[in-house]
Amino acid sequence: MNDTPMGMRQIIVVALMVLLNALDGFDVLSSAFAAPGIAADWGVERDALGIMLSAELVGMGFGSVILGGMADNFGRKSTMLICLVVMAIGMWFAHDSNTIVEITIWRFITGLGIGGMLAATNAVVAETTSKSGRSISMALYVIGYPLGGVIGGFAAQGWLLVEYDWRAVFLFGAVVTAAMIPLVLLLVPETPAFYASRRPAGALEKLNKSLRAYGKDAIDALPVIENTGPKPKVTDILSKPKLRKITLLLAFGYMFHTLTFYYILKFAPTIVAGAGFSQPDAASSLTYANIGGALGGFLFGFAMKQFGIKGPTIGAALLGVAAVAWFGLGHDTLWTWRIAAFFTMFFLNAAIVGYYAAFARGFPAYARATGTGFVLGVGRLGAAGSPIIAGFLFTWLGDSELLAVSLIMCSGSVLGALMLWFLPDDEGDALMAEEEAAARALKAA
Template sequence: MTDTLGSNPQRIIDDGPMNWRQYVVVLLMVLLNALDGFDVLSSAFASPGISKEWGVPREALGIMLSAELVGMGFGSVILGGLADKQGRKPTMLACLAIMAAGMYFAHTATGLTELSVWRFITGIGIGGMLTSTNAVTAECTSVGARSLSMAIYVIGYPLGGVIGGIVAQTWLLPNFDWRAVFLFGAVMTAAMIPLVALLVPETPAFYTATRPADAVARINRSLTAFGKATIAALPPLVADAPRPKLMEILSNPRLRPVTLLLAFGYMFHTITFYYILKWAVKIVSDYPPGYAPPLAASVLTYANIGGALGGLLLGFLMKRWDIKLPTVIMLFLALAGVTAFGIGFDSIEAWRAAAFVAMFFGNGAIVGFYAAFAKGFPAFARATGTGFVLGVGRLGAAGSPIIAGYLFKVFGDDQLLLVSFCMGLGSLVALVLFLLLPMRDGDAEMTPRG
């Protein structure tokens, strides 16, 4: 079946029912996000062993824990723009190759500086991957399925931490040393390359925005893969519509407030979010009476279970109340949950429960931000805009372990509650910025020009 009127291919996907191939693509995006989650958290799982073997103090360990987060910032901005110019699929494949190499060579590192370099390189791939997978999830799902699909996609991140934590605490750390965590991540990352190459088509929205010479033929291949009607022609270009470039999201008066409020809101929330993800294992390992690394790592596993469930809950809440109200509530409760984590506990079960609650609300708010990325940016700048926002956000993520390490040094290692409260304030600032965010549909307002 062919639409002969020059229909917008994205509208065909938006308005049609979900096809099995679309569900496969969403599942693969969830798995890729899970892979990102494990790769990011691998240094946290390995941190007690690294600290013990090399005698690394907390403030120096914080720098290593931030290395991949800094890399993610660079990757989000640089490779996010690449995804809007060269395509989502080739960008994802390139990022997987970078991630696999970084994880493999991290397991061969002989010192903290060398390890930090490879973690930085891994982060570049992760940052680019997140911008591409976010765009693919939004562009391959119908309007009716998009909010829940985005929520499920985002909870892939903590699910990767859950699965990775179980593997790390039950198999890798008890039977090998910390290097096995990175090697496992390298193997899993490499295994995803052929799956993406074979099963994920380029999105019609990308071809519609970039208009290559054979755009209609390429779009029709993607539409056919999704079981949709093909098109005979594309809708006409709008002469004065924005161009797909980085400065457009900052200079355009309708995109600029969306970009800046999302970027800085996300940045402040990641300060809170990554405090738990990066420091929980080390905190529990050191807290009297002290716990062995595999047992301490179980706290992070429970934290990620909480994150997955919180993200799923927000997905359902957004279907009823849209994005803003549920996200604001999650941000406030994230502050409360992270502060409560700082009380300190005398049993591993209590630590697990506290981490579960903190990340339940923390990752729920992350789902709200990702849904806002997908809604607020038009297709021609979706990966660029998401990449920019994530890049700025990674400043908070990268700074989080360093800030926490510095606060422990200033206040003392025994001032866990005070440090946790200070780290939780990031979510409060994010709450204020998210309240100011205009909730507009980017695709409904803007069309790329030639």
């Protein structure tokens, strides 16, 4: 998988992972698209709205850890299918909710599925791509998240919020989520790396079946390893010296960065609507933010391949800080709001691409989904806290103090860049070297 060119099945699987990440992006942002309508219908203030907007992000934190661990124990494919079912149920009942408490509960449940999905799909991309194609594949995968926001934004502002109301946004998400279940079931094989690392009963036969599905040659025997099928758990990634430092720096760096990232993603439509624009026009600001995120993430993949992960990610995060500060100055025209939102996500999502590349690189196969899930789970503290903190800041300082709120929320990405500065340059390389050595042993066997 590392050393041979990527075949058509690998390309199809990566494309499906991009679509699943796009689905996650839409499902997360659906509450932001619906927020102005919910506030208008139920008379919800911004502090209470912030709690609702954070609900799926809290759920994502729990889902990343709990269901991310399931992906390492029971397989990436089965975990993705379970997550899709949970997400579809949560979206369906969110559209049928009648109180802010009820919709908050269903958004939390939706977040559980999204969090587990992110951990599993990130592992699948890392394990089904060749070494030469992994950076670009990971960049494409990460930009799927804002791409889902773009597609969902055009659907929301041009159709769902025009012809129907905010409930249609959640219903649309439920239908599309359910439609992905048969695609994953039929087109995504379990990864060979899962069988090689976990060693379930009949591991050789299952691994060879997976290799054949991906168009690769079968092997005659599994290599002998001292500790067969180590059980991945959080204590592994925190107790081993090579993993502990990189785990904590990535977890807290990502947590601080998402504090700024989700401020824009969750409050942009509400802020623009508060400036006097209609709900569909306000939703369009988030659409353009996600266009910027998709473009920034795509271009960042090439920068990362040329200059590595650490330096470009720090630079993108700091440029994102400047863009959020400009957004916070406030604007007179809708197009200026859209351009400001575009640049915030162009740089902030580029940094997200860097983090995800570091996740895929920083953990060995047997604990990749667990490690990624743990880091995402800690990171979701920032994501979940972002709309709550912003909502209370607006209530405390007043809706007119947009610049002050934006500058405070900017501090997250500044701290995230600082965490990356202390990230070792060589430990990720050492871990990847160990895994590639194991892959060569497997191939030789």
